[in-house]
Amino acid sequence: MWFLVRYAVLAPSSHNTQPWLFRIHGNVIELHADLIRALPVVDPDNRELIMSCGAALFHLRVAIEYFGHACQIKTFPETSDPNLLARLHLGFKTETDAEDVVLFDAIPKRRTNRLPFRDEPVPDELLSALSAVALREGAWFEVVRGDEARYGVADLVAKADRVQWSDKAFRAELAHWLHPNRSDSRDGIPGYAQGTNSLPAYAGPLVIRIFDLGNGRAAKDWDIAVGSPVLAVLGTYGDAPQDQLAAGQALASVLLRARAEDVWASFLNQPIEVPDLRTRLCSVIGREGFPQLLLRMGYGTEVEATPRRPLKEFIVRSTPHTVALTPA
Numbered sequence: 001m002w003f004l005v006r007y008a009v010l011a012p013s014s015h016n017t018q019p020w021l022f023r024i025h026g027n028v029i030e031l032h033a034d035l036i037r038a039l040p041v042v043d044p045d046n047r048e049l050i051m052s053c054g055a056a057l058f059h060l061r062v063a064i065e066y067f068g069h070a071c072q073i074k075t076f077p078e079t080s081d082p083n084l085l086a087r088l089h090l091g092f093k094t095e096t097d098a099e100d101v102v103l104f105d106a107i108p109k110r111r112t113n114r115l116p117f118r119d120e121p122v123p124d125e126l127l128s129a130l131s132a133v134a135l136r137e138g139a140w141f142e143v144v145r146g147d148e149a150r151y152g153v154a155d156l157v158a159k160a161d162r163v164q165w166s167d168k169a170f171r172a173e174l175a176h177w178l179h180p181n182r183s184d185s186r187d188g189i190p191g192y193a194q195g196t197n198s199l200p201a202y203a204g205p206l207v208i209r210i211f212d213l214g215n216g217r218a219a220k221d222w223d224i225a226v227g228s229p230v231l232a233v234l235g236t237y238g239d240a241p242q243d244q245l246a247a248g249q250a251l252a253s254v255l256l257r258a259r260a261e262d263v264w265a266s267f268l269n270q271p272i273e274v275p276d277l278r279t280r281l282c283s284v285i286g287r288e289g290f291p292q293l294l295l296r297m298g299y300g301t302e303v304e305a306t307p308r309r310p311l312k313e314f315i316v317r318s319t320p321h322t323v324a325l326t327p328a
Contacts, residue, residue: 054248114195117298165214
């Protein structure tokens with residue numbers, strides 16, 4: 001069971017907070033939200049935290065199936081414990097199919113790639129496949145097409161940057177999770193993972209806390225959004241915790257399938273993190289529902305993986321006692 005969890009914790013998470021805990025008993029693995037690692041400023045409703053846990057859940061499913069076991073999953077199995085997100089029962093041995101192999105092989109290759117992508121189109125066949133795998137998990141994957149929509153999305157990204165960076169609390173929270181390359185920290189975002197010419201990379205946490213760099217960040221992110229080979233929104237039809245957990249599983253499925261085809265991805269979630277702009281994003285892309293993530297995708301240069309904490313820090317011996325996911 002510990003061996004399987006090793007692959008779950010390679011999932012992406014907001015600011016690389018790794019906000020998940022696992023309880024193992026018998027043939028059961030429970031997935032719990034670790035609210036100690038929440039981001040109360042950028043993610044006050046724990047929406048991104050739940051999606052991060054959903055991505056870890058999908059990785060765990062892939063690993064279980066790859067190693068030839070059936071798996072029964074119940075999400076939110078205890079109404080009295082909203083932080084218990086899923087309970088997995090490991091079943092009998094089964095055959096590993098080709099899809100299991102493709103996704104499992106992509107797990108250690110998947111990284112968030114903030115470097116520039118090559119000016120090379122991603123095939124429509126692959127984008128259609130990504131839409132299909134997202135739908136299978138209960139989410140939708142909408143590619144932003146046409147210059148008008150692309151510029152509209154880029155404008156929202158830039159506006160969200162200005163809004164967020166004007167908030168001292170946002171800057172303090174971001175700075176807390178940014179680490180220099182020489183840091184011993186096993187979470188957060190090290191300098192090498194922050195992207196070429198990234199403002200956080202060269203400004204440093206102290207400067208970020210003190211100064212509003214929103215205009216510079218907005219200009220850079222606008223260029224990134226306009227110049228990315230693919231901009232896509234991953235969303236859901238509802239916005240309850242169950243939908244957010246499904247969005248996380250859909251995200252992991254999309255990222256692993258893309259990585260299996262040598263396509264990288266990173267995130268421009270800023271307009272979804274600002275409530276007023278989240279609604280406007282739906283209008284710009286012409287899609288009803290709830291946007292959960294904004295991705296940029298393309299072919300690019302290999303990047304180093306971000307660190308992970310020791311496995312023993314994710315395993316708990318008894319049910320974690322934390323505050324409820326839903327804010328009071």
